Amino acid sequence: MTDHGELGALLRSWRDRLSPADVGTTAFGVRRAAGLRREELAALAGVSVDYVVRLEQGRARTPSAQVVAALGRALQLDRGEQDHLYRLAGLQPPGEALVSTHVPPGVQRLVTRMGDNPIAVFTAAWDLLTWSSTWAGLFGEPAGRTPWERNLVVQTFHEEVLGDRAGRARHADGGAEFRASLVADLRRTQGRHPHDPRLRGLIDRLRETSPEFAGLWDTGAVGEHLSQRKTIDHPVVGDLEVDCDVFTVSGSELRIVTMTVATGSPAAEKLDFLRVAGAAALS
Missing domain, CATH: 1.10.260.40 (lambda repressor-like DNA-binding domains)
Known part of the structure; x- marks a missing residue:
């Protein structure tokens, strides 16, 4: 009861x-x-x-x-x-067989205190859990999206879910290496959680809706998604070159993604604008 x-x-x-x-x-x-x-x-x-x-x-x-x-x-x-x-609440707590969605208090405080930068926390399946207002300013407000639309893999292979107010990431090689590493990383997660129904549903739906994802998945590659420098094409402030770093939380599979720019650079001024705009929207 x-x-x-x-x-x-x-x-x-x-x-x-x-x-x-x-x-x-x-x-x-x-x-x-x-x-x-x-x-x-x-x-x-x-x-x-x-x-x-x-x-x-x-x-x-x-x-x-x-x-x-x-x-x-x-x-x-x-x-x-x-x-x-x-x-x-009358529910069974998520077990180890499922991809964890728990964000430890220390990680939540880290996001709060580093909120001047675009920073977000993802599950091992790349479901977005929490984010800073600057992240929302750069990639659009995630709160108005469905869980499917907030998933980073979905956004990568279905950019239309982002809408027209969100920035898009560009890579020097056209993004081929980025997309391949993301799929290989998702396969590694699937190997650790083969009985997670949400993860299985995510993979099945991506295979049905994205021929590119299906082709990369069928290669069987297993790997780890790595950090990369990239350019964000934003509809309001234009291009921002950022260093994107991905950190794994010790004792969990959570991914913390941060984007930083050089102090005093044009990209820093653009981020400042997005930060102020994001704070104004929240208040």
């Missing part, structure tokens, strides 16, 4: 222990408590304020696994806390 009273109490408790600064937002107006407001948690998790209220009051009884995962990331829960949240 799900204990909805405990679920609501814990959500309130976890919300109260975070400040706006912890999640990279600015506190506005008079606040009666130091913790996050319900509307701030709702915005971070991508759900309605009314739904957060109903969860905390025990009136919403069947949150989906996707909502639970989003709340766990927004509340910066550790693995034990997130597993407990799943159980309180």
Whole structure:
């Protein structure tokens, strides 16, 4: 049986222990408590304020696994806390057989504190989990996209999902090496999680919709996606040459992707513009 009273109490408790600064937002107006407001948690998790209220009051009884995962990331829960949240919601915590979507609190804080740069966190299947406002300014706001559209492999082989407000990455060789390494990396993930239904569905759908992906997949190549310098063609600020680095979180398969530019360069000025524009949009 799900204990909805405990679920609501814990959500309130976890919300109260975070400040706006912890999640990279600015506190506005008079606040009666130091913790996050319900509307701030709702915005971070991508759900309605009314739904957060109903969860905390025990009136919403069947949150989906996707909502639970989003709340766990927004509340910066550790693995034990997130597993407990799943159980309180009447769900089985994700096991090791599945690609993990858990973002440790330290990684979430890293994204918050490095938010002046485009930085994002992906699963081992390249599903986008969390990102900085500058990343959104560079590649378009991910919150308005479906999980399929937020996947980096999907965006690479189906650029149309990005829309007309997003930057596109260009590579010196036309992107052939980048696309091949991304597919080889996804195959490596599939080898580690052969029974993950979402991963299997992602691969099957890509094979059906992208002949290029299907051809690369059928080569059987297994490898690791590597960092590369690239040029981002942005519809507002034009071209930005960036150094793109990919880091794997110790003890997990999460990928942290950062993009940096030389201080004082034209690209830095363009990023500053996108950073300010992104912050204005959020506020």
